[in-house]
Amino acid sequence: MKKIRAAITGIHSWVPEYRLTNFELSKMVDTSDEWIMQRVGIKERRILKGEGLGSSDLGANAVIGLLEKTKTSPDEIELLICATITPDMFFPATANIISDKAGIKNAFSFDIGAACSGFLFALQTGAAYVETGKFKKVIVVGADKMSSITDYTDRTTCPLFGDGAGAVLLEPTSEEYGVMDYIFHTDGSGRKYLHMKAGGSIRPASHETVDAKEHYIYQEGQSVFKFAVVNMADVAAEIMERNNLKADDIAWLVPHQANLRIIDATGRRMGLPPEKVMINIQNYGNTTAATIPLCLSDYESHLKKGDKLILAAFGGGFTWGSIYLKWAYDPEKK
Numbered sequence: 001m002k003k004i005r006a007a008i009t010g011i012h013s014w015v016p017e018y019r020l021t022n023f024e025l026s027k028m029v030d031t032s033d034e035w036i037m038q039r040v041g042i043k044e045r046r047i048l049k050g051e052g053l054g055s056s057d058l059g060a061n062a063v064i065g066l067l068e069k070t071k072t073s074p075d076e077i078e079l080l081i082c083a084t085i086t087p088d089m090f091f092p093a094t095a096n097i098i099s100d101k102a103g104i105k106n107a108f109s110f111d112i113g114a115a116c117s118g119f120l121f122a123l124q125t126g127a128a129y130v131e132t133g134k135f136k137k138v139i140v141v142g143a144d145k146m147s148s149i150t151d152y153t154d155r156t157t158c159p160l161f162g163d164g165a166g167a168v169l170l171e172p173t174s175e176e177y178g179v180m181d182y183i184f185h186t187d188g189s190g191r192k193y194l195h196m197k198a199g200g201s202i203r204p205a206s207h208e209t210v211d212a213k214e215h216y217i218y219q220e221g222q223s224v225f226k227f228a229v230v231n232m233a234d235v236a237a238e239i240m241e242r243n244n245l246k247a248d249d250i251a252w253l254v255p256h257q258a259n260l261r262i263i264d265a266t267g268r269r270m271g272l273p274p275e276k277v278m279i280n281i282q283n284y285g286n287t288t289a290a291t292i293p294l295c296l297s298d299y300e301s302h303l304k305k306g307d308k309l310i311l312a313a314f315g316g317g318f319t320w321g322s323i324y325l326k327w328a329y330d331p332e333k334k
């Protein structure tokens with residue numbers, strides 16, 4: 001019997017309208033367009049404005065668009081997984097809220113929190129359900145409202161992050177398309193370099209934690225950079241080697257968008273020319289679990305059936321990993 005694989009059969013992304021530019025940021029903190037472009041490569045990021053709106057709104061917009069685009073009824077969806085580190089609330093899961101907002105009634109749903117590697121971990125989890133043969137339509141969505149945990153008085157973190165969401169539909173195929181292989185890693189000792197200090201069970205929210213600004217991203221940028229640049233490049237190279245893939249075989253590297261220098265280093269390590277590397281960090285910044293589906297969505301018209309893609313990410317935790325994916329459709333035929 002042929003192995004059942006999980007193929008991406010549709011993709012859609014959604015970002016809020018409001019653009020926070022480097023010029024605007026330079027009026028809020030002591031920074032400049034030149035510094036941000038040189039060190040990170042971001043021009044602007046999207047921010048979700050409005051009372052009562054959260055990551056589920058970003059995710060639901062992506063999912064509703066995906067259902068329309070793929071002509072799928074919400075009733076057909078059996079499972080929805082949301083990768084996020086900015087859930088609407090501690091509980092219930094943001095995935096449940098997205099399902100409700102998108103009219104998905106027959107699915108079970110849950111969240112995965114693996115920071116910037118979240119979409120990859122969720123994609124593989126969704127694929128594993130499809131590969132059992134029991135699930136025919138699974139949605140994986142990455143959604144993060146990073147502006148909700150960003151301190152806009154801290155110049156070392158506020159230029160880096162933005163809000164966004166991207167969703168994919170996974171369906172079974174007996175052909176050689178879809179998720180082909182994955183390599184994932186976690187090193188919890190890295191948590192000291194990148195975390196949120198308060199609001200969890202160790203240090204619940206109090207006046208003191210709010211006054212001390214402990215509900216924002218805490219990052220030791222240089223340490224994170226050193227781990228990210230080595231591990232993301234290494235894991236991408238490792239998955240190529242394990243699958244006997246040479247640079248010429250690969251159509252695209254789809255890297256997590258945290259810093260242009262990390263992306264460039266990963267592409268170089270894989271021996272890929274820059275034109276094979278998906279880059280949209282300049283438009284959105286680091287949207288955490290949404291960067292990879294946002295890239296796939298922006299580049300969808302360039303993708304062809306059979307294209308071999310390497311997805312790679314590094315994030316808080318630390319978490320990092322890579323997926324080898326064979327693209328399953330020609331977009332113009334959709």
Ligand SMILES: CC(C)(COP(=O)(O)OP(=O)(O)OC[C@H]1O[C@@H](n2cnc3c(N)ncnc32)[C@H](O)[C@@H]1OP(=O)(O)O)[C@@H](O)C(=O)NCCC(=O)NCCS
Binds near residue numbers: 036315
């Ligand atoms: C955050 C990051 C862009 C900082 O770049 P860097 O080259 O490491 O810069 P440093 O932290 O060494 O800071 C260099 C100087 O720039 C200053 N600086 C920091 N942010 C600045 C800003 N926005 N504008 C102007 N100057 C800034 C620092 O204060 C420091 O000044 P000093 O030398 O006078 O002390 C970089 O470390 C990075 O991308 N890290 C990884 C982030 C990441 O990937 N995180 C998510 C994981 S998915």
